[in-house]
Amino acid sequence: MSREIIEAIKGLAAEKNISDEKLMAALEDALLSAYKKLPGAARYARVDVDPETGEFIVMRYRIPKDLEQELLVQTVEEESYIDPETGERVEPADPEIDAAKFEQYRDQIEEIDDTPEDFGRIAAQTAKQVILQRIREAERDMMFEEFRDRVGELITGVVQQKDSRYTLIQLRDRVEALLPKSEQVDGERYEHNQRVKAVIKEVSNSTKGPSIIVSRRDADLIKALFELEVPEIADGLVEIAGVAREPGYRSKIAVVSYADGVDPVGACVGPRGSRVRMVVSELRGEKIDIIPYNDEPARFVAKALSPARVREVIVDDEARQATVIVPDDQLSLAIGREGQNARLAARLTGWRIDIKSETDFASTADDEGFEEQVQDGGRCAAVLTNGRRCPNAALGGSPYCGLQLHQALSRFTTSSVAVLTGLTDADVASLADPEKSQDDVAEIVGRAEAAYAEATPVEPVADDEPLPDEAPEGVADEAQAAEEPQEAAVAVADEPAAEESAPEAQEEPAAEGEGSSS
Structure with missing residues (x-):
């Protein structure tokens, strides 16, 4: 064997990105297989190739009968099989000698130089088959080592073919991945030569090579797409704390920020929604809700x-x-x-x-x-629209619970939530805010009480019919005098014109009494 063979081996190693040592070992195994095809070849032998000159020698072993079983590696007997790529029959390898035991009993084993002058056509064909097989095995091992640690990573491929079971996606030259039907999104179509993004779901090794399974349904696809579109996530400033997804319909993601001044929701949405729009486009219209993560379960559930x-x-x-x-x-x-x-x-x-x-x-x-x-704070004093009292516990120092609607009742003399009917959420928030200005609060209170009085009018009482539980005149006068300061306080909350109508109000106490009781 000449140096041209060694140069060809090195060129093949560079082309296939395989180490020279692996190809030299494959060459030695190929020459050993060719040697065993020759008539009279020894059952146990080895081949040594000089990596500089390309010269090789075949050393046959003469092993005593009592040592033969001691030196052999325990292997499972295999039958010959057809290589699926070349269509050639591959014969099972002969039993190998344990290297450690061989060194232990080396002085009892005789080595004889049995280098043949010519291998012949059949032996050369066997050597070629062994070299090709070893190269394929090396490529499979390299591919498996490359993708085994990339589970959950986003990849982009081109659709090559599809059938009822799976879609074949080419990642690069001689590297293909399978997109099974179970990992496809309902309603999505994958056309030939179409570029698609998916995440690696599983990588397994087999006799036919590594099997790479990708998915379009996995929740990791959402994370990978946002990491691709949002620099804050790629830099670690914002993290996706959780993902809930129904593929093809809707997804919810919880995001949290680890940097002051960085809004996690705004970072994921992007300027005018540009970032989330790219993710939605890749998911073919799937809706996405972006929610700020919170350690408090109640707030997190509400969001x-x-x-x-x-x-x-x-x-x-x-x-x-x-x-x-x-x-x-x-x-x-x-x-x-x-x-x-x-x-x-x-x-x-x-x-x-x-x-x-x-x-x-x-x-x-x-x-x-x-x-x-309900604990020490007592029960909430708010009366709901159905006439029942609120079952929640009142906050400390307040007769009402933590509901904003019920806290707003502290501005009124009534505890019925019906008085707030017709108010907007902004008005209710203003009433519940203790720091809100009194002028704004008085205007909202007056508007709400007027609407409440109009919605619940008091039935008129006949002139000739005595009022129920009518009190003596002196007591009635005292009660009217006690109510006058409250009427004045309400008048302050109204417009200035209310001062001019005060004399009229004094002349008609019965009418005012009806309004306040309402």
Whole structure:
């Protein structure tokens, strides 16, 4: 063998990106296989190739009978098989000698130079087959080592072919991945030569080479796409804390920021929604809700039900269950189509979520034992629209619970939430804000009380019919005098013109009494 063979081996190693040592070992095994095809070849032998000159020698072993079984490596007998790539029959290898035991009994083994002058055509064909097989095995091992640690990574490939079972995606030359039907999104079509993005789901090794399974349904695809589009996520300033996904329909992601001044939701949305729009486009129109992560379960559950507005969340830490109270008009939005919004929120937070409207919660609070949760602060004094009292516990120093709607009742003389009917959310927030200016609060209170009085008029009493429980004149005068300061306080909250109407109000005390009782 000449140096041209050695140069060809080195060129092949550079082309296939395989180490020279592996190809030289493959060459020695090929020459040994060719030697064993010759008539009279020894059963146990070895081939040594000089990597500089290309010269080789074949050393045959003469092993005593009593040592033969001691030196052999215990191997499973295999039958010959057809190589699926070349179509050639591959014969099973002869039993090998254990190198460690060979060195131990080397002085009892005779080595004889048995280098043949010519291998012949059959032996040369065998050597070629062995070299090609070793090269394929080396390529498979390299491919497996390259992709085994890339599970969950985003890859881009070109669709080559598809059938009812899977779609074949080419990642690069001689590297292909399988997109099974179970990992495809319902409704998506993958056309020939179309570029698609997917995440590596699984990498396994087999006799036919490494099998790379990719997925378009996995939640890691959302994370990888946002990392590709959002620099803050790639730099570690923003992290996706959780993903809940129903492929092809809707996804919810929880994001958290680890840098001051970085809004995690704004970073993922991007200028005018450009970043999230790219992700939605790659997912072919799948809707994405971006939610700020919160360590407090109640706040996190409330945000997870976005875009629905939540009034209150009652959590049970031991059972990891949250009861969510929403306005009556927000119940269908909180549940979502076929329960999708609630289902995704439960997956994202890891809590079991029970959604109730305010009316349903008030009517079932007694039966479900929510009143037992009331502690030292007492029960909330708010009276709901159905006439029942709020079952929540009152906050310390306040007769009402933590609901913003009920805290707003502290501005009124009545505890019925009906007085707030017709007010906007901004008005309710202003009433519940203790730092809001008194002028703004007085204007909202006056408007709400006027609407409340108009909605609930008092039935007129006949002139000839005595008033029930009528008090003596002296007592009535004292009661009227006691009510005058309150009437004056209400007048201050009204417009300045109310001062001119004060004399008229004194002339008609009965009319004023009806309005205040309303």
